[in-house]
Amino acid sequence: MAELVVLYKTPKDAAAFDKHYAETHIPLAKKLPGLKKYAVSKGPVATPGGPSPFHLVAILSFDSMGDIQKAFGTPEGKAAAADVAKFATGGVEMQMFDTKDV
Amino acid sequence: MAELVVLYKTPKDAAAFDKHYAETHIPLAKKLPGLKKYAVSKGPVATPGGPSPFHLVAILSFDSMGDIQKAFGTPEGKAAAADVAKFATGGVEMQMFDTKDV
Numbered sequence: 001m002a003e004l005v006v007l008y009k010t011p012k013d014a015a016a017f018d019k020h021y022a023e024t025h026i027p028l029a030k031k032l033p034g035l036k037k038y039a040v041s042k043g044p045v046a047t048p049g050g051p052s053p054f055h056l057v058a059i060l061s062f063d064s065m066g067d068i069q070k071a072f073g074t075p076e077g078k079a080a081a082a083d084v085a086k087f088a089t090g091g092v093e094m095q096m097f098d099t100k101d102v
Numbered sequence: 103m104a105e106l107v108v109l110y111k112t113p114k115d116a117a118a119f120d121k122h123y124a125e126t127h128i129p130l131a132k133k134l135p136g137l138k139k140y141a142v143s144k145g146p147v148a149t150p151g152g153p154s155p156f157h158l159v160a161i162l163s164f165d166s167m168g169d170i171q172k173a174f175g176t177p178e179g180k181a182a183a184a185d186v187a188k189f190a191t192g193g194v195e196m197q198m199f200d201t202k203d204v
Binding site for chain 2: 038065
């Protein structure tokens with residue numbers, strides 16, 4: 001498998017972020033070709049030391065890094081990426097990698 | 103479900119990191135009570151813009167945030183946490199959260 005981990009820093013307006021994410025971004029991201037599973041943090045994100053700088057984390061699963069890269073190149077991928085700028089007012093970090101179960 | 107995402111920044115000596123992670127840390131972390139699934143990045147971590155500051159990402163799955171917090175309090179959790187300082191020479195970030203599939 002391969003994972004795309006998307007970490008959204010705390011936005012200026014959390015309620016507006018949550019509304020846009022649920023109503024607009026999830027439907028757009030679910031259209032990504034090759035997407036196998038899409039999990040989103042529910043409730044606060046925490047660290048072992050206390051509160052996190054991140055408001056929401058999404059983990060999108062694909063079969064391979066190649067499939068993630070292909071998805072970014074599709075019209076659906078470009079639409080989802082363009083949408084991020086509309087609500088991720090605190091910034092966003094994305095990490096992607098192939099995985100192995102251990 | 104709940105996820106513990108562990109992001110290891112690029113260490114001073116990647117080969118030593120990889121050896122310690124595979125031979126010592128994985129066996130310790132696999133003993134965490136309540137651990138349901140443990141996936142580790144294979145090969146380079148990337149971002150949409152290019153190379154990532156992270157050398158390795160681990161995603162540890164549990165049934166709930168409560169189970170993650172309980173695991174940190176056990177002897178096995180304390181042993182795994184203490185081990186991190188021995189090889190994570192570039193630093194480490196941990197994020198934990200309950201999830202929902204969307």
